[in-house]
Amino acid sequence: MTPSSKYNEFMQQSGFYPDQAQQHALYLLDRLYENVERNESEQGLITKFVRILGISSKQVRGLYFWGGVGRGKTFLMDIFYEVLPIKNKRRFHYHQFMQQIHDELSITRKGKNPVKEIAKNLARKTKVLCLDEFVVTDIGDAMLIGRLLDALFDEGIILITTSNTPPEELYKDGLQRASFVPAIDLLDQHCQIANLDGGQDYRTLGLKHTKLYQVPHNRAAIEIIENYLNSHLVSVKQHDSLFINGRQINFEFCAEDTVWFSFDELCKTTRSRFDYLEIASLFNTVIITGIEAMNEGTMDVARRFVSLIDVFYDRRVKLICTADVVVEELYQHDFLAFEFTRTVSRLLEMQSLDYIGQTHFV
Structure with missing residues (x-):
């Protein structure tokens, strides 16, 4: 069952009517669903051999849904997560995820590149990472998130996330924001950005x-x-x-x-x-x-x-x-x-x- 078919089934049961913004988001989710499935089916000896040689395969782009309260961002992401037929997928609230990263950093700081090591460990059991409520208000997170995203994407992890703001407004007016800008560039590079504003709350x-x-x-x-x-x-x-x-x-x-x-x-x-x-x-x-x-x-x-x-x-x-x-x-x-x-x-x-x-x- 694809995300759109699951969504349509839910809409029929609830009596709600889909709006245009959600239809576009579903189109993107269906495409991502197909890409992840295809990517999984291609994993084999050839893919492993290519990775051993250090040749990078084409990265599947994730999704960044943003918009106001009640627009269905989390709902759509969770539909995708539920129907995605792979085992190595994980879903967190953003704050929970970052707290886990900080906890792991306190343990692995002795290494040369602890963020890279954490990303490698996560990638062993995670191909698709769903993060709800992506928001950056803490300077500690702001200084870390760029390095973390870079390491996660380098490991081939596909990110699907929701936020109330577009990427360019994350950590707006925050201390040392210039150091955070590379994180925004990474989100733009590795995720399709979709605005869900304008529909029913x-x-x-x-x-x-x-x-x-x-x-x-x-x-x-x-x-x-x-x-x-x-x-x-x-x-x-x-x-x-x-x-x-x-x-x-x-x-x-x-x-x-x-x-x-x-x-x-x-x-x-x-x-x-x-x-x-x-x-x-x-x-x-x-x-x-x-x-x-x-x-x-x-x-x-x-x-x-x-x-x-x-x-x-x-x-x-x-x-x-x-x-x-x-x-x-x-x-x-x-x-x-x-x-x-x-x-x-x-x-x-x-x-x-x-x-x-x-x-x-x-």
């Missing part, structure tokens, strides 16, 4: 037709959430876990830039503001089910919940919840009353059309 469209705060928390509320997920997302993982700041956290559901946690997992286990910041950087939409009323006996839980909502609100994370009580009755005690007044106000605002239409801050 599918993410906001789905949220506009979903009740974002469900009371009570029961099977009917869960079914509403499941229907939303099944009609809007692909490449689903269920009942698994991820690592946040080195610690495991279990989720009910994860796909694209959406994750579903239980209230107990987020607020009744030992979590910090830094954990919530990491979640907010990785996911545009977070679902929390089973939110309970809090009081003097659950102060630590209440503090974590206040911190969580503050972080998600500041980063403009879209929030879908089920709860035992309405927002105004979530906390019943004088201590923390001031802080929780702010939490209640923010929870109410986060259900508004104005809020869900705002850009997610990574």
Whole structure:
């Protein structure tokens, strides 16, 4: 099944209508799909012999999708990833990937060219690399990414990535930006650039037709959430876990830039503001089910919940919840009353059309 056939199947099931920008992106994905398949089938003794001799074969160009929030960039990349019939493919959120690279650098710095060594190790198990939310704001990443991309492309890795900005605006006005410009040139050279602006904001469209705060928390509320997920997302993982700041956290559901946690997992286990910041950087939409009323006996839980909502609100994370009580009755005690007044106000605002239409801050 090609990316376009998978896309058309999904569109028929969801009732959405494709737009022109996505059709062009699908054309590029189908071509890349065919090129990767052809490239894989040609791998054999002759190819290995050519590589041993140091003769470079023609590099398959990757893709760089950019555009505003909700244009389907991640959705399209994940369709491609799901249907691509090869084993040596990997998908990361950009921040996760760079954190992994920094961790590996701390181990391999003794070598002459640690970045090259990391790229070689990655290439042993990766032919196609998908990176979601490519954004460069940190000077450390900016100084590293050019060398890293050069090494990855030199190893023949094909990059498919999504971003909110075109390559030429990455790390705009950043410190020592001139040192970052070669990275932009590498992206232009090794990836086709496609703009997905101008179409329907599918993410906001789905949220506009979903009740974002469900009371009570029961099977009917869960079914509403499941229907939303099944009609809007692909490449689903269920009942698994991820690592946040080195610690495991279990989720009910994860796909694209959406994750579903239980209230107990987020607020009744030992979590910090830094954990919530990491979640907010990785996911545009977070679902929390089973939110309970809090009081003097659950102060630590209440503090974590206040911190969580503050972080998600500041980063403009879209929030879908089920709860035992309405927002105004979530906390019943004088201590923390001031802080929780702010939490209640923010929870109410986060259900508004104005809020869900705002850009997610990574």
